[in-house]
Structure formats: structure tokens, C-alpha cells
Amino acid sequence: MTNVNEPQIRIRGLYKIFGASPERVLPDVQKGMSKADVLSDLRHVVGLRDINIDMYAGKTTVIMGLSGSGKSTLIRHLNRLIEPTTGEILIDGQDVMKMGQAELRELRQTRMSMVFQKFALLPHRSVIDNAAMPLEVRGVDETERLNEARKWLARVGLEGFEASYPHELSGGMQQRVGIARALTSNSDIMLMDEAFSALDPLIRTDMQNLLLELQEELHKTIIFITHDLDEALKLADHLVILKDGEIVQQGEPQHILMHPEDPYIIDFISDINRARVLRARTVMKAGADGIPVAGDVDADDTLEHVIARSEGRTDQAFRVMRDGETVGVLTMTDVVRALVPADPSQERQAVAV
Amino acid sequence: MAQYDGVFNALGLREWCDADKVDGPMTMAQLLAKAQGTNPDEASGPLPFPSLDALHEACGRIPQTRDMTAGLERFFLDIKDNLKLVLDPITQPLSWMLDGALWLFTSIPWFVLIPMLIALTWFVSRSRPVTIFVALSFVFLGAIDHLEVAIQTLAIIFVCTGLCVLFGVPIGIAMSKNDRLQKGGIPVLDLLQTLPTFVYLIPLIFLFSVTESKLYGIAIILYAIVPVIRLTDLGIRLVDKDVIEAADAFGMTSRQKLFKVEIPLALPNIMAGVNQTIMMSLAMVVIASLVSAPGLGVLVLRGIRNLEIGVGLIAGLGIVLLAVMLDRASKAALARVDVSRSSR
Secondary structure, rough: OOOOOOOOEEEEEEEEEEEEOOHHHHHHHOEEEEEEHHHHHHEEEEEEEEEEEEOOOOOOOOEOOOOOOHHHHHHHHHHHOOOOOOOEEEEEEEHHHHOOOOHHHHHHHHHHHEEOOOOOOOOOOOOHHHHHHHHHHOOOOOOHHHHHHHHHHHOOOOOOOOOOOOOOOOHHHHHHHHHHHHOOOOOOEEEEEEOOOOHHHHHHHHHHHHHHHHHHHHEEEEEEOOHHHHHHHHHOOOEEEEEOEEEEEOOHHHHHOOOOHHHHHHHOOOOOOOHHHHHHHHEEEEEOOOOOOOHHHHHEHHHHHHEEEEEEOOOOEEEEEEEEEEEEEEHHHHHHHHOOOOHHHHHHHHOOO | OOHHHHHHHOOOOHHHHOOOOOOOOOOOOHHHHHHHHOOOOOOOOHHHOOOOOHHHHHHOOOHHHHHHHHHHHHHHHHHHHHHHHHHHHHHHHHHHHHHHHHHHHHHHHHHHHHHHHHHHHHHHHHHHHHHHHHHHHHHHHHHOOOOHHHHHHHHHHHHHHHHHHHHHHHHHHHHHHHHHHHHHHHHHHHHHHHHOHHHHHHHHHHHHOOOHHHHEEEEHHHHHHHHHHHHHHHHHHOOOHHHHHHHHHHOOHHHHHHHHHHHHHHHOOOOHHHHHHHHHHHHHHHHHHHHHHOOHHHHHHHHHHHOOOHHHHHHHHHHHHHHHHHHHHHHHHHHHHHHHHOOO
């Protein structure tokens, strides 16, 4: 694995234009012609415009946007299922765009795995054969690949279903097979394209927890696509918000919540349950000046948890701890204030100024 | 004078028309008119369609329609020897295969062959009713002394269907991978499918001797290969795009993709094509009896030629029975493939 401070994946100046001759249109798009103008005047669709993202090893990067924002297009550029119009994608310093067919196949077989929204399992193969598929592609012999597949199926909670066929399983279980398949390939990068979007809410929460649990243990570099903000905030170490093929804001999710830079994002975050996603470390005041405290909370505890601890009393304060050290103080007044988002219209004006 | 004279005069082509004018042999119309004592060259009656014949009357340089037909025939006769030189060796194995299969099927004693065929039915269909039906049909055909001819027909169908699958599936795969090939191939397939079955025999009779079995072999294969090509092409194009994308994302080579994903998922469609191919070979094998294909078709032909109604009808019944047997067995095989592989 590379240096932790160096991003494992770097996307630089990535453009994707759909249409008959994207190269001809590219200069205009680079000069800043709007998406609507490009569509009406030049009959091309701007899929992605000037995307720059750094993704760090062992972290989860969530790319969030509504349908049509280009997020699925973006993730398919990483393993070049879609060819970009221009731009660089560096994986450990290696440019994916310059790879030949064989190198690209090698990359897909060993460095990257993918989980799909519609599961995309092979319907004619049993669960264990599906999970073993990435190793089969690589030519690993049968006993070894089945052992590996069995191990990961058990890890995602599918012990005993090895001989079933995908159509005999529920959606959630099928996606567990999808995850097991990605894990079996033992690649350090996992691409997840709306992996949980087709699942029922309860099952989706289960799967999110499963992913967090796996991530705690495996530290994969995960690139996760979603249109669901709650899901994005729950999973993301780094959040990228995409709109109409452009990045609106990217950064640490807590930071984006507290400091939205764009009216689009303000609208977006106005509906979420802030108590559940904001964390103590985000709202606390640094330092521990002698305010009497009612107890300790962890820096990563959610405000919901803190409110439960305070039993509703607003005159209390808590000491915020991380790894046994005091990092700040959290008063309940700050907690309550943080729960009310800044008035969107006011903030919109503030941004405009 | 013919009615279109004016046209050529107006265009100033009269001289060109009349230059080295030779009277060809008389047409049937001229002959008839002469017999009736009228002059056919006289402009009379309503204006005829400006066909080659009508224009020829006005201008000797315009060829008659019969010249065109004759030309086509001459063309065929001219290329025949060269074409034969190429086609003969290529198609010779087909004769051997057909003759070999006919010899094999007819020389194995019935008490060995029939159980073998019943076992084969069980093997492909795994269906008790179908196997019992096939066994009873063989008993019936045997009881009415039609076993040998039915077996001959069956032998021809096995060889032809086998070759159709052998060539049709790869062609279908190539068409599914290449849009231009598909565009070019579909009109050819349409032609093969709509050409009246008798017309298949015409150029083949020119090229090959009627006594050679490859003559009817080629006719059957050309006619019956269409559905298996079409449905292979369709089946592979219908494979779920998401699954193909997953195969790509895990770095499958196109070969791996074809054999591990596309063909298995297209198999139900391919099998449906094989079923159609079997049915169409059976239809053609009767027509092919006109050009010495042995089997039940010969009896049907005898029934028509000699007005032996009973012989023709019984042989026809035998063909229907064979058709139902083959159809049920291949459909059962198709259903078996479908159940274990379908996700929906």
C-alpha cells in the first residue's frame, strides 16, 4: 500500500461528453458553455465537467447526487467501463487512461472490484460459483477459489446458501452475494454503484451496518455512489456532491453539514435528521475550561446520543473524549442550536454576498 | 407497326433501332396471330404495358424477355463448371455424412436402434410422458411397416440439424457481435426463409447430380439453418446488460464472457432455434424426396404420383408423428434448460 498521505486514486480534470463527436465540443465545454447550451446548440450532452477528486486508501469516498447528476458515469470511469473524453485517473500513480487492454484487465481482475445496484449476478450459477467468479476469471484452481468464496459468503452472513441460485434469494441476500463476490476478488479498491438503492429501507440499514463493520476490519478503499443523503452521511469519510455533472462541494461530511457552500446543498440538507448525523466533535468547543460537566461523551457520538444522555436538560455540559483524552466541551445549548439548520434563505443570501 | 414506334421516333433512335435488324425466332404471340390470319405488327387494341416484349416490337435492339430468361440460364450453365470445381469438394463430406448416417441407421437392427433412440429421448428430455410417447410412436410405425422409412427420414434430420447447429450457432454469435454483419445477414436470412421450398432445388439440380445425397442435404440445411442463426443472434443480444457489465468489471476476456456468460444465458433462445430448425428440416425432407432423398417423403410422392391415396396419407401421418416426437422431445429439453437457468 502507498503512503497514507498520498491519495490512492486521483481524478484530474475529467470530462465526459456524450454525442457524435465529443472532441469537437470539448473546447467549448472547457471554456464554460452551460450544459443546456451545449445540448441545444451543439446537440451533445455534458456528462461530467472538470472533476477533480482525491481518494485516500482505506477511506470511504461517497459520491452523492440525484439521478442524472453523472455519478454512475463517474464511477465507471475508474475502471474504464466508460471512456472519458479527456482527463487523468491515477491509481497509485498509474494512469488508467494510458493502460492497454491487458493492463486494464489486470487492473479490473486484481485491483478493483465492483458491486452493482441490480446485483448483476450470473443467474445460471449457484451462489458460491457467483462469489468465486473473480478468482475463476483469474484462473485460480477450483478448490482454492471455492474455499475463498465460502469464507466470504460466511462473512456476509450467507452460510448455508452456497448451493442456492440467485433467483431463490431475496434482494438483500442477493446483494450480500454481490458484496461477497467483490470481497473474494481481494482487491483493495471497491466500487459500489448505488449498491443498496434497490433494497427495502430496513434491509438497507442492515447492509450499511454490514459495510461499516467490514470496513472497520478490512480498510478497503471504497467508492460509494448513492442518491440518499442519510446513507452518504452515514458511510462517508469524504463526501462529494455532484450536480449536473459538476462537483458542487466536497469535503468531510460534518463540515459540509455545518458549512454548506451552495444553495443546492442547503436545500438538500434541510430535510435530514441533524441529531442523528451531527457528531459531538463537530459541535463542541475545543479546550476544557472549567465548566462543570455531567459526564463524558465520545467525539464520534451523535447528538442524538448526547441528548439521550442529558435526559432532555439543556443546562448540562459534557466533556468530549477521544482515545481517553479530553478534546473539548459540549454544552447542551450548543447541541440544541446545532439542531436548527441556518435558515436556507438567509444562508443563500450570505453565499450570494 | 407497333404502338411504341412513336416513342423511339421522337427520341431519334429509329436508326439505332433498325441497324442490323435480325428477325429472331417468332414469339408465341406472333405464331398465334399468324395462325389466326391477323398481322401482329398492326397497332391495335389498348396500349400494352411497355414491357420488354412490347418495346421489342417497336425497336429490334431492345431484347425480349425470353432473352433474359435464356441469358440467366446460359449464365448458370457457364459458371456451372467452375462453381462445381469449388463446391464439389467442399460439399462432398455432406454426401458421406448423409450416406453414412443412412447406412448406419438402417443397418443397426431395430431391437438395438429403437431402445437407443428411446434412451436418447430420455437423456435429452428427462420427461417420462415424452419418452413413453416416443416409444409408442416407434411401436406404431413399426407395426404398420413404416419403421425403416421413418428411420431414414430421422437419419437425414439428425445429420442436417447437427450441421445447422454446428454452423448456425457460430454465425449467430458473429452476427450478435457485429452490427454490420447483422445488417447484411438479415436480408439473406429473410430470403432463405421466404424462398419457396421448391425453388431451393432449381440451382442445386444444375450444380449437382440428382443421385448425390448432398443435393438434398444442402437444400435442407439452407432452409432450416435460419431460425438457429436468428435466435442465437437474438439470444446473445438479449443477455442482461448489467450482467455483461459485471463480467467486464471483473476483467473477463471476451472469450470468457462468451462461454461463461453469454452462451449460457442465451441457451434457452438457442434451444428454441434448434427446435424450429428441426421442424423446418422435417418440412424440407419431404420436398427433398423429389430429388432422391429417401424416407417417408418418397411414399408421399408415390401417393401423389400414382394417386395411391392410402399410401400417401399413411406416410403423411408418419411424418406428423415424427414431427410431434421431435418437437416434444426438443421442447422438453428446452424447458429443462430454462428452469435451471432462468432468474425470472
